[in-house]
Amino acid sequence: MPTRPDRDGDEQFRLLGAAWEEAARHWQDEVARQFEADHWMPLVQQSRGYLEALRSLLDMFEAAERETEF
Amino acid sequence: MTTVHADIDALKGLREALVRFRYAQREVAERGGDEIELTRASLAAKASHWQARLEQDRAELEACRASGGPKAAPDSSAYVRAVEQTGERLEHVRRWQQRVEVEADEFRGTAGVFGGLLDSGLPRAETQLLALITSLEAARRVQASGS
Numbered sequence A: 001m002p003t004r005p006d007r008d009g010d011e012q013f014r015l016l017g018a019a020w021e022e023a024a025r026h027w028q029d030e031v032a033r034q035f036e037a038d039h040w041m042p043l044v045q046q047s048r049g050y051l052e053a054l055r056s057l058l059d060m061f062e063a064a065e066r067e068t069e070f
Numbered sequence B: 001m002t003t004v005h006a007d008i009d010a011l012k013g014l015r016e017a018l019v020r021f022r023y024a025q026r027e028v029a030e031r032g033g034d035e036i037e038l039t040r041a042s043l044a045a046k047a048s049h050w051q052a053r054l055e056q057d058r059a060e061l062e063a064c065r066a067s068g069g070p071k072a073a074p075d076s077s078a079y080v081r082a083v084e085q086t087g088e089r090l091e092h093v094r095r096w097q098q099r100v101e102v103e104a105d106e107f108r109g110t111a112g113v114f115g116g117l118l119d120s121g122l123p124r125a126e127t128q129l130l131a132l133i134t135s136l137e138a139a140r141r142v143q144a145s146g147s
Helices: A005-026 A030-067 B003-067 B077-146
Strands: none
Touching: A005 A030, A005 B003, A030 B003, A030 B077, B003 B077
16 A cells, blocks of 8 residues: 655655754854755745645545545 | 765765655655545545436436326335435535535645745755855865865
8 A cells, every 4th residue: 555645755854854963963053054044944844834734635535535435 | 985074974965865855745745636636536426426326316216206196105205215315425425525625725825835945945955055065075175185
């Protein structure tokens, strides 16, 4: 059975977070802080929002299929 | 690369992870869009099935009622119940169809914002990281040649 796209998206988000943490261990100057504010934080916020919305939508689709089986 | 360049390695790792993330999330978004279409099609097929069944049930009810003469009204209660039950199922499917449309529309707004991030925000971040990596590598080469 194929995995749901939201779960694959969550996993990719987790992997990216691990790469960010590794980079942040070595990169702590002003450029890093600016990159975090300009790119990383919006990316985290929008990714979470999107993946939560996708999860909610797919949960609802599963309910729709289940509830319309007679 | 030695641990001296661990910072560069980490930045390269982050950039590569961003590229992978961008491609993977595009695929996730495509599959999400496919799920919307699959669910819409599935509910439309169910609505079509129950609509046809309702028409059949109504025809059978009418046939039952017509089968009795003016003096002997047939018992059509089973046909009436069938029409009611099928009608309720059809309405139930139609309510789910409406809910799916509303929520899919709302989701498209969120997906559009995220698509903008994938199409332009992430490439900009990747470009900035690449420039940073290139400048760090150039600086290290200067340091190494000068030492």
